[in-house]
Amino acid sequence: MEYKDYYQTLGVAKTASEDEIKKAYRKLVRKYHPDVSKEADAQAKTQEINEAYGVLSDAEKRAAYDDLGRGHQYRAGQEFRPPPDWGRGFGGGGGGAGGGFEDAMGSDFFADLFANLGGGRRRQAPPQRGDDRHATISIDLADAYNGATRTINMMVADRDAQDRIVTRERNFSVNIPKGVMAGQQLRLAGQGQAGPAGPGDLYLEIQFNPNPRYRIDGRDVYQTVPVAPWELALGGEIEVTTPSGKVNVTVPAGSQSGRKLRLRGRGIPGKETGDLYLLLEVVLPPATSDKARELYQTMARELAFNPRAGG
Known part of the structure; x- marks a missing residue:
């Protein structure tokens, strides 16, 4: 049996906190989940990640696992057998709540390791929730300002009556909360993959639809104004x-194209609402009529302005 370094699998230090372990797990699941990942080994990688998290997220399992490695330099892939007396003091009586370790992952390493606990008996795995799903949803900037309800369509993997994996289209109604930001995740409880102990959750990551008028930086918004x-x-x-909404803005006399005007508190709402920056962009009237051409000729003659002078 090969030793598995669960900390290495999740990419965290052995001193990592519960929050750090959870954050690393969620990041890896989003990257390798078979529903969204294009990696060739996504399925196997997801199983390894789930196995590691199943141990390190459980205080008793983690304590027993850490105790095993204390004083030893086990490395991932190394041939390994648990010491015969290992596990003494970690739920050895079995039977009580939280007193045993279940073969929940289907891994030989996991099963053989934790079968030594609870009197050496291998316990039946409890029913597991289905996997979480991860996807993205694109919204307009106005949705972040006002909130909205959107319906999205997704192709999801499911099981038919013969327990075969099939792909189905599903519609989800999503409430977009006011003040939502790019990169934020919305959780739809119970809308993930089905499982014996109930379905997982669906996590939707927010992204904004491209708009040439706006650039978004956190809660600050930059808007081009012709x-x-x-x-x-x-000026005026x-x-x-x-x-x-509509606002009246004063343009200082003598402004140049590209000038930035700041409107405090007009960015994306939140506990600390962002600001709105108006980027002034000059637009010239077209010289498509005799009158327009005459005016441009007068300006050229009387102003004698050379924008490249001194450049």
């Missing part, structure tokens, strides 16, 4: 339609 040349040169008040 302005006329005289609005920049002379302009009306701007923002994600949170």
